[in-house]
Amino acid sequence: xxxxxxxxxxxxxxxxxxxxxxxxxxxxxxxxxxxxxxxxxxxxxxxxxxxxxxxxxxxxxxxxxxxxxxxxxxxxxxxxxxxxxxxxxxxxxxxxxxxxxxxxxxxxxxxxxxxxxxx
Numbered sequence: 001x002x003x004x005x006x007x008x009x010x011x012x013x014x015x016x017x018x019x020x021x022x023x024x025x026x027x028x029x030x031x032x033x034x035x036x037x038x039x040x041x042x043x044x045x046x047x048x049x050x051x052x053x054x055x056x057x058x059x060x061x062x063x064x065x066x067x068x069x070x071x072x073x074x075x076x077x078x079x080x081x082x083x084x085x086x087x088x089x090x091x092x093x094x095x096x097x098x099x100x101x102x103x104x105x106x107x108x109x110x111x112x113x114x115x116x117x118x119x
Contacts, residue, residue, distance in 0.1 A: 002029040004048040006039035008057040016081055022108035025115055036060030040068055043076055055082035066096045077118040
């Protein structure tokens with residue numbers, strides 16, 4: 001399985017990767033993107049099985065990336081790993097087609113629970 005991790009912080013991408021491993025999902029091929037625009041392009045060229053994205057990023061936000069992917073016909077499972085998990089954001093994510101939203105700080109258990117719904 002190929003997982004695309006999109007976050008403008010390299011450190012946060014590494015934390016997400018470490019948490020994936022701790023949750024028992026470390027054997028997957030990982031691709032990284034530093035913003036939503038790069039993530040959008042990588043979905044087209046790399047065909048990941050799952051996208052894990054931050055919400056707020058430069059160039060293109062995560063929610064805009066998800067909307068653009070859905071408008072382009074992509075149905076790749078897409079989940080948010082973001083600092084804010086308000087009810088409004090959760091509703092917007094779901095309405096845009098996100099499979100889940102994991103709010104920071106997160107745990108390996110939260111990752112495992114969310115990923116079991118899409119893997």
